[in-house]
Amino acid sequence: xxRVQPAHRxxxxxxxxxxxxxxxMAEDRDDGLTRMFFKAFRENFKPATKLWLILLAVGxxxxxxxxxxxxxxxxxxxxxxxxxxLIGAAVLYGIVLLYAFPLLARFENTTFGxxxxxxxxxxxxxxxxxxxxxxxxxxxxxxxxxxxxGCTLPWSGKYHCRV
Numbered sequence: 001x002x003r004v005q006p007a008h009r010x011x012x013x014x015x016x017x018x019x020x021x022x023x024x025m026a027e028d029r030d031d032g033l034t035r036m037f038f039k040a041f042r043e044n045f046k047p048a049t050k051l052w053l054i055l056l057a058v059g060x061x062x063x064x065x066x067x068x069x070x071x072x073x074x075x076x077x078x079x080x081x082x083x084x085x086l087i088g089a090a091v092l093y094g095i096v097l098l099y100a101f102p103l104l105a106r107f108e109n110t111t112f113g114x115x116x117x118x119x120x121x122x123x124x125x126x127x128x129x130x131x132x133x134x135x136x137x138x139x140x141x142x143x144x145x146x147x148x149x150g151c152t153l154p155w156s157g158k159y160h161c162r163v
Contacts, residue, residue, distance in 0.1 A: 017037050017038070017041040017105070020037075020044065020105040020106075021036045021040060023105060040105065047104060047111065047114075048101065048104060050111055051100055051101070051104060051114060055093075055096070055097060055100065058093060059093060062089060062090050062093055066090070069083060069086060092119065094133065095119060095123065095129055096118045097118075098118075098122060098129060098133065099118035099121050099122050099129075100115060100118040103117055
């Protein structure tokens with residue numbers, strides 16, 4: 001079976017719709033998966049795209065800044081402080097990225113409100129945030145090292161959509 005990958009411009013809308021459907025299923029309010037998914041996709045497409053573009057711009061800025069900083073590195077306190085600031089900003093960006101789309105699926109808020117809430121929740125529950133990040137990075141490393149492709153989880157033993 002081939003692995004289905006959504007187009008990049010629709011990816012965040014799909015992600016938000018997936019969070020929405022998962023939350024509704026957890027609340028035991030199942031009104032038909034497909035219908036709920038496409039309803040959530042239509043409702044959240046514009047806000048998710050707006051949020052995604054903002055996060056893409058900030059992430060691109062941090063990546064370019066890191067690349068330039070690495071090329072211009074010098075052994076003095078200024079470059080060390082600038083590097084520490086960039087690493088701190090990247091960590092805060094990662095925290096916001098972990099929570100932004102699930103919050104968008106759950107609550108109606110402005111884009112700035114979603115970003116602010118994602119930051120506050122991530123910092124408030126820092127231990128849970130670090131555990132989520134460690135799990136995601138560990139799982140990605142596991143998949144990379146074992147060269148497994150597809151949609152399965154490491155404990156499932158079946159390859160449901162293997163390339």
